[in-house]
Amino acid sequence: MFEHMNNIPLLDHDSKIPLHQQAEDQLRKLISDNHFRVGDAFPKETDLAKRWGISRNTLRQAISNLVRDGLLERKKRSGTTVRKKKITTDLANWLSFSHEMEDKGTPFKDIKHAVDLMKADKETEERLGIPHGTKVVSLERIRSTGRNPMVYFRSYFHPRVGLTGSENFKKPLYELLDEEFHVVPVYSQEEIRAIAATEKIAAWLKIEPGAPVLERKRLVLDAGRKPIEFNICYYRSDAFTYSIEIKRPI
Amino acid sequence: MFEHMNNIPLLDHDSKIPLHQQAEDQLRKLISDNHFRVGDAFPKETDLAKRWGISRNTLRQAISNLVRDGLLERKKRSGTTVRKKKITTDLANWLSFSHEMEDKGTPFKDIKHAVDLMKADKETEERLGIPHGTKVVSLERIRSTGRNPMVYFRSYFHPRVGLTGSENFKKPLYELLDEEFHVVPVYSQEEIRAIAATEKIAAWLKIEPGAPVLERKRLVLDAGRKPIEFNICYYRSDAFTYSIEIKRPI
DNA sequence: ATTGTTCATATGTTCAAACATATTGAAAGT
DNA sequence: ACTTTCAATATGTTTGAACATATGAACAAT
Structure with a gap:
């Protein structure tokens, strides 16, 4: 009993x-x-x-x-x-940076958090489909458990969304987008690779250059398949596994 | 009426x-x-x-x-x-080993293809939820473009499925399962990590030990969440990117 | 023409009861 | 020590029955 x-x-x-x-x-x-x-x-x-x-x-x-x-x-x-692992079928939950971490049981906190208005690099221009030289709002984050940086995160928002860069990014991002800008993410295109850490990445994550790192590029689209955001993420892979569950339609 | x-x-x-x-x-x-x-x-x-x-x-x-x-x-x-059909990640297409590769434009072929009836290792037993010592049908594959091995693949099938090991695995796997065994995959739980290639993996993929490799573990379930298959895959990451699209439910 | 009322009906909720089935764990046999 | 047997038990399946609730449609009142 x-x-x-x-x-x-x-x-x-x-x-x-x-x-x-x-x-x-x-x-x-x-x-x-x-x-x-x-x-x-x-x-x-x-x-x-x-x-x-x-x-x-x-x-x-x-x-x-x-x-x-x-x-x-x-x-x-x-x-x-x-069940051991909670499943993330729900994209809303999945896209949330905070949630993604909370499930792991360890409390995460930002050790770097910077918002910037800057020219997009070539890849970002391409992915977001914006003209060369366009300025975009960018969010940069490094998250850690205790003293260990775990994730480097950089995001670029499509100008159409209407962000100015002065928003409060502390609250869940997609709540902000929905409530303030009426932008709702529907599709997420993901590309995942294993790479050897470059000098820069190694410095961010405080690991040895050459150590394996999980790179994730993500393009988030709205219901009309118009791009909302493009982001790149580097995970310290010795301590992080990327897990998803997919359900087949029909 | x-x-x-x-x-x-x-x-x-x-x-x-x-x-x-x-x-x-x-x-x-x-x-x-x-x-x-x-x-x-x-x-x-x-x-x-x-x-x-x-x-x-x-x-x-x-x-x-x-x-x-x-x-x-x-x-x-x-x-x-x-209901009108919704677009989601097309799991059928996604699960297909052949399709997964064909999209890249380069023709792939097996340089190793072995079917075996063997005792499952501990992790497989756990994932499939089978008793210790159970024998399972296992499929092992190495695929390459020309002389370059690209993927090492090993799969274990739940005994419930009814495979004997003498099936013809040349045709698409999930066609076989559906038609011959009335087993339909619905959920796919994936865990993706970046790891440094072990000696064994390095030998399979003909790369340097320590080079970054993408490891994917996948548990495939049916509509009732009963396990069908567990597989592990190692991708040469210098030439392979793992990409998916996810659609938000509702 | 618009609004309100009523009624039939398809889904929604809830119940108690019975039997099936797989698995654990203990007892018995080897 | 090992396997076999077996009963206890928690979930799995299925039923029929009753009442609740939302709503489409027909009708009535404004």
Whole structure:
């Protein structure tokens, strides 16, 4: 029997929100709050259903959604467990620089954060499809855990977006773009390579020149396939794995 | 009342495959065969359930999955309709080993191709969720352009799939799995790292030990999130870039 | 012509109950 | 020490039934 059962909040049987929805929401919250340890036992369906005063079927409906979203894992007889890695099917979540890191459990912080209005380099001009010599807003970041720089990040925004460079980039980027500029990312084209660290990259990430580094170039497009942003990222690969989940249509 | 009801195939009530799964599979097939026109009416739940001799609940379980996958849309009173197809990463194309290479313009060919029945290593056991000591069918490949090996590839198949090792792996793998074994890949979990080539990898790819190499681990799952295959791939990164496009859901 | 009311209906929610099935873990046999 | 057997048990499947809820359509009132 699951011990912490009494810590689990109850459901509101009088609410207009369906019980299975409430159950799903609660479980989502409990999971993201790490109420259940990863790989650890999860309450049994029968127990949890009893605790919430709902039928096992209703509870299963909620759990099924969480399984499908990759938060939980079910096994006959052994029971339900919290999945190790949270999956990033959701592009919004995926594009978020902060989220990308949070899942790893280690707190990240910026050790460099600079916004600039500058001429784009040739590759950026090409990717964004802007004329030669166009000035663009650029965001540069180095993120670290403690004293170890982990990621170097540089982003260039298409002038069409309307950024001036004086925005507050501390809040999630795509929230800002959506709310302030009504720009919504829909497509993300990614190119990933392994390269040997150049002198410059080695200096940013405080590693040996020549050490393997993961390079990711990303072009973000809106629903009309017009470019929003182009960015380049270098990951210290000895400590970072790039993981995604893709789902097939149909 | 839906007119073409008699054209809809029946289910096998004696099969070991759950009825809701059969129903889901049938509907998937009917939809992709354009049996129902986009935006067009869909059979009513009650009618379809009656046609298949299953309860409405069981049918709803199937339909719910299709709704979640974005193939169908449900509205109270108006009924269920087929959604316009959305573009996402085309996993089928993406998973295909041959396609992956053909796009680059250079003709690739296998310089090593070996199928084996062997005990899985620890990581594979873990990923596939199989007991210790289980024998699995394994496919090993090295592909090259001319004299240059470009990719080392090793794949392990879950015993559930039913491969014996004597299949003809020359034709596209996922065609084989679908047609012969009725196994359809839906999810692909990928982990990508940059690593320094080990002695072994260096030998396979004919590069210097220590040179940066792109490592990709991939776990392929079916619609029920059951593992189909786990594979590891090493790309010569001086000549290979890994590229994908992702589309935001909704 | 516009707005409001009502009714039929398709999906939405929820339940209890029964049986199937895989797997764990312990007991028994080798 | 090893395997085999077996029962307990958590999830998996399926049913039929009942009521809730949103909405299209027909009709009525303004």
